[in-house]
Amino acid sequence: MSPLAILAICFVVLTIIGIPLFVAVGITTALAIFIIDIPYTLLAQTGYGSLTPFPLLTIPLFVLAGRLMEVGGMANRMIAIATNLVGAYRGSMGLVTVFACMLFAALSGSGPATTAAIGSVTVPAMKREGYDVPFAAAITASAGALGSLIPPSNLLIIYGLVSETSIPRLFLAGLLPGFMVTVLLMITTYIIARRRGYGGDGDPFSWGPFLRAAWDGKWSIGAPVLILGGIYGGAFTPTEAAGVAVFYSLFVGLFIYRELTVKKVIDALRFTALLTGILILLTPTLAFGQLTAFYDVPAAVQEGITAITTNKYLVLLLIGVFYIFIGTFMESLAQIVLFTAVFLPLALSLGVDPVMFGIFTVITCEIGFLTPPLGANLTVAARISGISIERISVAVLPFIGAYIIGMLILIAFPDIAVVLPNWLYGPAF
Numbered sequence: 001m002s003p004l005a006i007l008a009i010c011f012v013v014l015t016i017i018g019i020p021l022f023v024a025v026g027i028t029t030a031l032a033i034f035i036i037d038i039p040y041t042l043l044a045q046t047g048y049g050s051l052t053p054f055p056l057l058t059i060p061l062f063v064l065a066g067r068l069m070e071v072g073g074m075a076n077r078m079i080a081i082a083t084n085l086v087g088a089y090r091g092s093m094g095l096v097t098v099f100a101c102m103l104f105a106a107l108s109g110s111g112p113a114t115t116a117a118i119g120s121v122t123v124p125a126m127k128r129e130g131y132d133v134p135f136a137a138a139i140t141a142s143a144g145a146l147g148s149l150i151p152p153s154n155l156l157i158i159y160g161l162v163s164e165t166s167i168p169r170l171f172l173a174g175l176l177p178g179f180m181v182t183v184l185l186m187i188t189t190y191i192i193a194r195r196r197g198y199g200g201d202g203d204p205f206s207w208g209p210f211l212r213a214a215w216d217g218k219w220s221i222g223a224p225v226l227i228l229g230g231i232y233g234g235a236f237t238p239t240e241a242a243g244v245a246v247f248y249s250l251f252v253g254l255f256i257y258r259e260l261t262v263k264k265v266i267d268a269l270r271f272t273a274l275l276t277g278i279l280i281l282l283t284p285t286l287a288f289g290q291l292t293a294f295y296d297v298p299a300a301v302q303e304g305i306t307a308i309t310t311n312k313y314l315v316l317l318l319i320g321v322f323y324i325f326i327g328t329f330m331e332s333l334a335q336i337v338l339f340t341a342v343f344l345p346l347a348l349s350l351g352v353d354p355v356m357f358g359i360f361t362v363i364t365c366e367i368g369f370l371t372p373p374l375g376a377n378l379t380v381a382a383r384i385s386g387i388s389i390e391r392i393s394v395a396v397l398p399f400i401g402a403y404i405i406g407m408l409i410l411i412a413f414p415d416i417a418v419v420l421p422n423w424l425y426g427p428a429f
Contacts, residue, residue, distance in 0.1 A: 119141075
């Protein structure tokens with residue numbers, strides 16, 4: 001039996017029996033090191049190196065900023081702006097949920113965090129309006145995944161570090177695809193809500209209530225303007241922007257809205273520690289990724305796929321199908337670290353822009369957020385709505401279809417992802 005087969009069997013068996021992913025990858029990596037007789041210091045060196053890049057600090061800072069904005073009153077004001085903007089139409093509260101998730105995604109950088117922040121308010125509101133609870137939870141879970149695509153995005157940061165791609169370019173590249181997916185989710189929500197007769201009560205749109213809500217929430221809207229404007233205006237780097245976001249959220253929550261307390265700040269710190277603890281995956285997965293070079297895995301994958309087709313659109317479609325499948329049981333962070341080193345060289349050889357490939361990768365990861373048994377957003381939505389993941393998994397299928405349509409549009413029209421970064425920074429590929 002070949003060494004690659006032994007390693008594949010080891011990893012699959014460890015995963016199936018429920019071993020935590022970082023342990024399964026670590027054991028498989030240690031076995032690979034033993035087989036090819038490399039010093040075990042590789043694990044220690046990679047572990048140290050994986051946690052030292054300064055941009056990695058961006059992730060916990062953005063998570064903390066997003067949590068502080070949630071508990072400090074900024075999320076509620078964003079929902080109020082979205083509610084008054086949408087008005088009373090069929091599925092209006094569902095549309096509000098999607099739109100509010102898009103706004104909050106520009107603050108949190110995390111899919112599960114966006115789901116928790118917006119869903120905790122909108123799911124009970126949809127219940128009161130007579131929405132089917134699994135449908136309400138499915139809207140929240142699917143729209144919350146926008147937090148991983150619309151900048152600032154934790155997954156785009158990880159992809160940028162692993163692939164050595166410019167993080168500001170990736171952030172800018174996520175804007176148009178993020179808006180496209182938002183529109184697809186809103187269309188899906190409206191069609192289903194109209195067929196089932198959800199919503200439609202209340203006052204139609206008028207400028208007065210909207211302008212009052214916008215004025216009351218001006219500090220909330222100012223956050224993404226400050227963060228993204230500062231990055232693309234050259235005032236600060238993404239990491240510095242994350243620090244500014246934390247300071248801004250503390251200032252607004254403590255002195256403007258006055259809804260932050262010491263207890264809420266401590267809870268936000270605890271939430272950040274728990275959510276960013278997943279970064280422990282970086283050490284074994286990066287070491288494993290380095291070992292793929294020793295086994296010529298990228299070359300073998302490239303040879304195997306190009307033997308089937310050399311059409312870059314079909315190749316991307318095959319990679320997308322693989323990513324969606326693997327995302328059902330693998331954390332998105334590990335998925336990006338492990339497989340970017342495998343598939344990116346193939347994509348580059350076919351003329352795919354690395355920035356576009358990063359956006360494509362994150363969209364497939366968003367689908368993983370919505371597929372059991374792992375489905376991080378499903379877990380959060382289940383906790384918020386008080387129903388089982390199984391019931392939400394059925395209701396979320398149309399929204400997964402919307403993401404798949406978005407992925408196919410991106411494959412067919414890759415310029416959607418690169419037009420803004422190429423316009424601002426010039427072509428890089």
